[in-house]
């Protein structure tokens with residue numbers, strides 16, 4: 001619902017002496033997700049302090065290494081992870097609203113669907129969504145730090161379903177990490193899909209959509225049948 005602001009990451013990297021192309025940064029961030037997912041599947045928390053370093057290493061492996069000479073990669077990871085880890089940086093990092101998302105969500109709400117955010121976060125996701133101007137598009141915003149359970153724990157999904165007032169088996173959870181979003185949602189009895197703009201998750205055993213607008217369109221089309 002809010003994504004990495006790549007322009008901000010680029011600025012931070014530049015201030016540390018690393019010149020990164022915005023397109024390469026964005027592409028490697030998406031391509032790194034299935035790589036990060038392998039680490040998360042073994043039980044690592046998305047909210048662990050070192051997950052940002054692990055993600056940056058996955059981004060290097062996913063193509064970003066092209067922009068950074070080998071001897072500088074360790075320094076790059078530790079400096080950029082350090083710069084992105086503060087609460088102020090996190091607010092800027094998670095601030096980009098994907099094109100077309102507010103309109104797509106609005107159309108889904110018009111159909112009578114209940115929309116709930118389920119986020120592994122640090123208690124700040126509602127503020128981040130409010131700052132991005134999209135909080136009011138949701139019926140509820142669930143933050144793992146406030147619930148005391150994080151994805152893929154079924155407890156957070158069951159809490160979200162309860163807040164939605166709907167049934168788990170009539171609920172679709174859409175996320176961007178298989179072992180967190182798809183595995184967790186299914187454990188709680190929900191259906192699950194991944195947003196996969198570049199086809200990085202071809203091997204995944206679930207529905208995939210390039211973006212929220214396409215997802216909204218396919219739900220709209222199914223409802224009209």
Ligand SMILES: [Mg+2]
Nearest residue numbers: 175176177181
């Ligand atoms: Mg996510």
